[in-house]
Amino acid sequence: MYFTQTNLRALLFCENVSIAIQSTVVGLIVTYIFSIIYEEFRRVRAPRVGKNPWVYGLARARADFFKNGKHLTREGYARYKDSMYWVQTGDMERLVLSNRYLDELRRLSDSYLDSKQAVVQRNLGWYNRVDIILKSTAHVDVCRTQLVQNLDRVTESQIHDLGSIFQRELPRCFQDQDFHFYNAAETILNIVNRSTAKPLVGEPLCYNDTWLRTSLETTVNTGKICLDLQKYPSLLRPLVYPFIESRKKLNDSFETAQKLLSGVIRGRERGDKNIDILQWLMDGYKGDEFDVPFLANQTLFVAIASTRSTATSIVNTLFDLINFSQYQHTLRDEITKILMESGGWSLSAVQKMKKLDSFIKESQRLNHHLLLSFNRKVLRTVTLSDGLTLPSGTFISTSAYWTARDPGLFEGGEDFAPWRWLELREAAEVAGKSETPFLATSTSPENLHWGYGRNACPGRFMAAAEIKLILAWILWHFDISFPHGQVERPENLFVDERIIPSRSQEIGFRLRQKS
């Protein structure tokens, strides 16, 4: 065969490119294999619960937890509650540590154990803007400081609106003295959404139906993007992302929220006297001009963190109030007495309702929102006092649901004891000790409803006040019941690590005749 010099050069060039590509691909594969072997070598040696993704494939192991998370975590707790186990959850592989480590873990700084990276990684936050929490801590700071400092005024302004919110959400009850049935999950979510919007964005936006709808849709689509993408291996997610429906819907919600918020922000200054999270975020803003998309993202993140969780707690407690209806009378007596003594509704009146506080805390104990808690990413390798080394990159969690039901930790285990916390509180008072550990706002290694340690929920003081206020309001103004013939609360749903009260349960409300 005859080659010209130019042909020969082109041929050599192609051969070199092909060799370079082949070497790169081989290099990448070798690096990948070595990194897997290295990670496997560094991993904590611990038994596994559930399907091993290396044996059954990642998709099947994930699907197994998605469906059977409740049983897998029960097995894990029963066998390894004093040590640890690995489990593949719907999102990632986790090392579930015994709760006995919590007090040591909570003392480690964020440079060792990071809660925010864990939130972002679990929710695929770089696709749905949850990663805003890595760019600033202002949303947490304002919940921890200004929101707590102004809680009496925040609650006062919520009380001001509650009458009209209930008239709007339970209209049939205000027309006669009969029971009227409403879907519990939907109705309470709408009540909480309206009531939470005020401390979030203030007047007049808190009354704007477009804002209220946008805020709820953002929560739905943020979760939906995560679920839609979790079906694909991580390498494919960036390719699939542009085509998923929930991405478009979330973008639309952000656009609407930005338009609405930019109007409000333009009408405000730093240091204005508004009592809401948006104002406090603006006050702490560093730049000369407000970055509206950034502020909108932060505000919507707090909406995501606050609304559904508060509504879920109220729904769970309502189910328990109807299930154990024999306690309603005692609670109504307490509410009546305190409202009379305090001269009406206020934060301090709500805080004096000790029986209600105890009832709510017991409902929270038995109705955690997640199977696992204290989710943290290990950023720097750390060795604990018993010699356990947690290598960087490990994703750790602790048991929440089963620990809170353990009869070895709580007398009666899964039995509902409404005055459990009241009795502990009174005993502490008699002994001259602090009552704080027994309040509905408190956290402990055995009761992780609000998480634990430095990064436990910073909004829990507002959440607990709002939950108490709305429940006291319902008990004071309405008789409540399940539909005729139903005698027990509905079973909760278990989806992946989430625990959700029934979405279809209806509750009857009847306006009470007060003498």
Ligand code: HEM
């Ligand atoms: C019943 C209602 C609520 C529950 C059960 C709840 C629960 C939690 C939990 C478990 C965490 C993670 C804690 C940890 O990792 O240790 C958390 C974080 C957080 N919560 Fe709540 N929460 C509720 C209501 C609220 C409310 C009303 C607000 C705001 C006003 C709020 C704002 C936040 C924020 C900002 C974070 C931190 C997110 C971050 O790490 O950046 N939460 N919450």
